[in-house]
Amino acid sequence: KTTYQIALIPGDGIGPEIVAEAVKVLKQIERTESVQFEFSEVYAGGIAIDKFGEPLPDNTLTTARLADAVLLGAVGGPKWDQNPSHLRPEKALLGLRKELGLYSNLRPVTLISGMEARSTLKAEVLSGVDLIVVRELTGGIYFGEKKREKTAQGEFASDLLIYHEHEIERIVHQAFSIAQNRKKHLTSVDKANVLESSRFWREIVERIAPEYPDVQVNHMLVDNCAMQLLLRPSSFDVIVTENMFGDILSDEAAMLTGSIGLLPSASLGEGTKGMYEPVHGSAPDIAGKGIANPAATILSAALLLRHSLGMETAAQKIESAVQKVLSQVRTADLAAENEESVSTQEFGDRVVAALSK
Ligand code: NAD
Ligand code: IPM
Ligand code: MN
Numbered sequence: 001k002t003t004y005q006i007a008l009i010p011g012d013g014i015g016p017e018i019v020a021e022a023v024k025v026l027k028q029i030e031r032t033e034s035v036q037f038e039f040s041e042v043y044a045g046g047i048a049i050d051k052f053g054e055p056l057p058d059n060t061l062t063t064a065r066l067a068d069a070v071l072l073g074a075v076g077g078p079k080w081d082q083n084p085s086h087l088r089p090e091k092a093l094l095g096l097r098k099e100l101g102l103y104s105n106l107r108p109v110t111l112i113s114g115m116e117a118r119s120t121l122k123a124e125v126l127s128g129v130d131l132i133v134v135r136e137l138t139g140g141i142y143f144g145e146k147k148r149e150k151t152a153q154g155e156f157a158s159d160l161l162i163y164h165e166h167e168i169e170r171i172v173h174q175a176f177s178i179a180q181n182r183k184k185h186l187t188s189v190d191k192a193n194v195l196e197s198s199r200f201w202r203e204i205v206e207r208i209a210p211e212y213p214d215v216q217v218n219h220m221l222v223d224n225c226a227m228q229l230l231l232r233p234s235s236f237d238v239i240v241t242e243n244m245f246g247d248i249l250s251d252e253a254a255m256l257t258g259s260i261g262l263l264p265s266a267s268l269g270e271g272t273k274g275m276y277e278p279v280h281g282s283a284p285d286i287a288g289k290g291i292a293n294p295a296a297t298i299l300s301a302a303l304l305l306r307h308s309l310g311m312e313t314a315a316q317k318i319e320s321a322v323q324k325v326l327s328q329v330r331t332a333d334l335a336a337e338n339e340e341s342v343s344t345q346e347f348g349d350r351v352v353a354a355l356s357k
Contacts, residue, residue: 003036004309007067009060009096012046012089013282014292014344015073021294021348022071022301025321028352029305029314040067044096045075045089045282055092061099069308070096070275071301074282085146098138101269103167104174105135106303107250107279108264111257114327118258118334121230128234129256132182134175135246137267139167140197142243163197163242168204175240176212185237186217189225189245201242222249229253250279259333261293264300266307274308276300286332290343293331295322298351321354 008023010016026037042060049055055075064070075089085091096102109131116123144160172188179186188205190198202219209217220228222245228235229249233256241249254260263279278296286292299322306315326334329350335341342350 001034001036003038004069005067006037006039006304007060007064007070008039008041009044009064009070009072010041010047011044011073011075011092011282012077013074013284013287015045015075015282017073017287017290017292017344018278018294018297019071019073021344021351022297024348024352025298025318025355026301028355029311029318032355033311033314035309035311044072044092046077046080048092049080049083049087049089055087055089056095060092061096064096064100064275067273069273069304070100071297071304072096072275072277073297074278074280076282077284077287094142096275097267098143100267100273100275101138102267102273102275103136103138104171104268105133105137105246106178106266106268106307107133107135107246107253109133109250109253109256112262112323112326115258115262115334117336119256121233121256125230125233126256130183131233131236131253132178132238133246133250133253134171134178134238134240135250136163136167136171136240136242137246138243139163140243161195161197161242161244163200165200165204168201169208172205172208172240173211175238176208176215176217179215179238180212183237184215186215187225187236187239188217188219189222189239189241189249190219191222191245192219193221197242205240225249226252229256254279259293260296261331261333262295262299264296264303266300266303268307272308272310274304276304276308290345291332291341292344293333294344294348295326295331298322298348317355318351321351324354325350 010019141161144162192198254263260280267275302315302318305311332341
């Protein structure tokens with residue numbers, strides 16, 4: 001049996017509840033495949049601020065560095081919202097991404113049959129939707145210099161949106177090669193009519209495109225893209241975009257699937273090491289109630305098997321099991337009014353049961 005080190009970072013809010021279900025599923029995989037997982041649970045986010053006075057303790061970063069892959073729940077919550085920027089839970093997430101060199105965030109948006117009625121869009125609009133957002137994750141306005149100053153003219157605040165050539169090149173190459181293995185259609189999203197960084201981005205996409213002659217590439221302004229995602233979502237295949245646009249567009253795209261509780265993500269760098277987390281946050285409004293949908297986290301564990309451990313078959317087994325369970329029961333976020341729903345734990349148990357059949 002091959003042994004893999006998995007760092008677990010449950011985080012805040014619903015994080016611990018949903019990570020527990022994904023761990024159950026990985027333990028079931030251990031029973032049927034020739035792998036063994038050594039889980040190390042470490043703290044990040046608000047809980048780490050409370051326990052250790054910092055959002056990303058050294059031990060957490062070291063454990064994540066040494067692991068083959070990281071599975072994260074979510075961080076953040078109202079308790080820490082007034083904290084100064086270095087003491088915010090979100091800082092942990094940004095630190096992990098940056099320190100581990102995870103510049104590429106893959107957010108696949110796949111329809112699960114039977115869920116169409118839960119989307120706010122009409123079934124005919126959703127038909128054929130299968131897209132992936134490739135979000136640049138360690139650059140742009142998230143990481144540029146931040147300022148807050150008082151001047152004679154009054155106070156100001158600023159966030160610098162900066163991209164270096166190599167940061168754009170590597171994510172664009174990755175998006176092209178993902179497109180080559182899909183429907184060969186790449187949409188690069190920017191705001192080139194206003195932003196210099198976007199014009200730079202567009203130039204680089206144009207320069208790289210001839211290296212992937214089988215991929216059809218088009219450019220779209222981000223405001224139009226936000227609209228097209230609701231108008232004709234099935235016209236997209238691969239969307240590549242900078243950090244903040246990707247954050248916003250992927251939450252929007254989540255609603256095509258019926259719930260943000262269904263959307264997994266993989267954050268990758270140069271090697272096989274990756275960090276896997278649901279696209280959604282810590283959902284403080286439902287934390288501790290046992291009603292969060294763990295599907296996005298379980299599907300993130302499937303991405304972990306696929307991208308970090310090369311276990312494609314096991315990844316597909318989990319994806320089918322989640323689909324099967326969703327055809328039978330729903331968590332509260334997916335249940336129609338007056339429809340019965342299952343708890344977070346029961347959903348996880350059912351995925352385990354579906355896997356063991
Ligand atoms: P959110 O994604 O946490 O919640 C938005 C809405 O979706 C809420 O109504 C919530 O109940 C619902 N929801 C989210 N996940 C769900 C699930 N699995 N099952 C059922 N319902 C679910 O976004 P928010 O409320 O804007 O942010 C809350 C906190 O989470 C903030 O502190 C934010 O910074 C943080 N956040 C963290 C991450 C992360 O750790 N990766 C991502 C996004 C937001
Ligand atoms: C996400 C989250 C994070 C982001 C926040 C919590 C820093 O919204 O992973 O989508 O904006 O990247
Ligand atoms: Mn987000």
